[in-house]
Amino acid sequence: MDPRISFVTLAAHDLAASRRFYVDGLGWAPELDVPGEVVMIRAGEHLVLSLWDEATFEAEVGRIGRGDGVPPFTLAHNVGTRDGVDAVLAEAQAAGADVHDAEDREWGGYTGYFADPDGVRWEIAWNPGPIGLLVLPD
Amino acid sequence: MDPRISFVTLAAHDLAASRRFYVDGLGWAPELDVPGEVVMIRAGEHLVLSLWDEATFEAEVGRIGRGDGVPPFTLAHNVGTRDGVDAVLAEAQAAGADVHDAEDREWGGYTGYFADPDGVRWEIAWNPGPIGLLVLPD
Numbered sequence: 001m002d003p004r005i006s007f008v009t010l011a012a013h014d015l016a017a018s019r020r021f022y023v024d025g026l027g028w029a030p031e032l033d034v035p036g037e038v039v040m041i042r043a044g045e046h047l048v049l050s051l052w053d054e055a056t057f058e059a060e061v062g063r064i065g066r067g068d069g070v071p072p073f074t075l076a077h078n079v080g081t082r083d084g085v086d087a088v089l090a091e092a093q094a095a096g097a098d099v100h101d102a103e104d105r106e107w108g109g110y111t112g113y114f115a116d117p118d119g120v121r122w123e124i125a126w127n128p129g130p131i132g133l134l135v136l137p138d
Numbered sequence: 139m140d141p142r143i144s145f146v147t148l149a150a151h152d153l154a155a156s157r158r159f160y161v162d163g164l165g166w167a168p169e170l171d172v173p174g175e176v177v178m179i180r181a182g183e184h185l186v187l188s189l190w191d192e193a194t195f196e197a198e199v200g201r202i203g204r205g206d207g208v209p210p211f212t213l214a215h216n217v218g219t220r221d222g223v224d225a226v227l228a229e230a231q232a233a234g235a236d237v238h239d240a241e242d243r244e245w246g247g248y249t250g251y252f253a254d255p256d257g258v259r260w261e262i263a264w265n266p267g268p269i270g271l272l273v274l275p276d
Contacts, residue, residue, distance in 0.1 A: 069203030
């Protein structure tokens with residue numbers, strides 16, 4: 001099994017709200033858009049972000065465990081400059097997201113977070129190190 | 139903000155166990171490997187899978203909410219054939235993962251799941267439709 005992620009699928013409690021945020025708010029165009037079921041958005045050359053109605057997700061994957069707190073994962077969107085981090089966080093805030101302002105990180109980067117309608121944390125990051133360069137688009 | 143995922147970061151309850159599964163078990167070579175802190179593995183051309191020590195994750199992102207059930211997201215690894223699905227699931231099982239055997243899906247594909255040491259569900263999928271083709275490597 002080669003190390004490769006093809007899809008990231010998020011269980012959406014209110015798919016219409018998720019669609020409003022990602023499609024209308026952030027302006028991400030769906031590849032597939034089935035109201036009440038699923039919205040799929042291309043998020044890389046061979047990568048798709050899928051927003052899947054929570055009930056259907058649970059019927060296939062299993063009952064979701066939630067508690068009082070954040071989901072046990074984050075997604076990151078890296079940009080090439082410090083200013084780019086602030087600009088993207090402002091855009092997410094304008095689209096209705098709660099934002100945690102960016103900070104300098106001890107490893108040399110500058111990152112902040114926003115939360116999507118289900119509380120999924122997106123880290124917006126400027127990472128001047130080798131791994132940060134690796135993830136930037138050509 | 140263009141639709142782009144740079145990192146998928148998983149909170150690892152026992153980072154050494156996660157490392158044993160992904161690095162030793164599945165044979166995925168780390169780009170960055172800091173014992174007790176983080177393991178980063180390239181998972182696409184501009185995509186990194188990061189396994190991050192849970193305590194450090196919580197200090198930066200917030201206290202994790204868990205409950206009795208599965209995490210509210212899945213990762214998928216798509217392959218080009220039905221047989222490939224069974225082969226990858228067998229490989230994950232040999233690496234110690236709990237596996238849910240593949241099934242034919244109503245949308246025309248064939249997929250099964252395995253769980254990583256934190257219960258993160260990886261869907262192994264053969265998807266003969268246009269979106270399935272889009273995510274396959276060149």
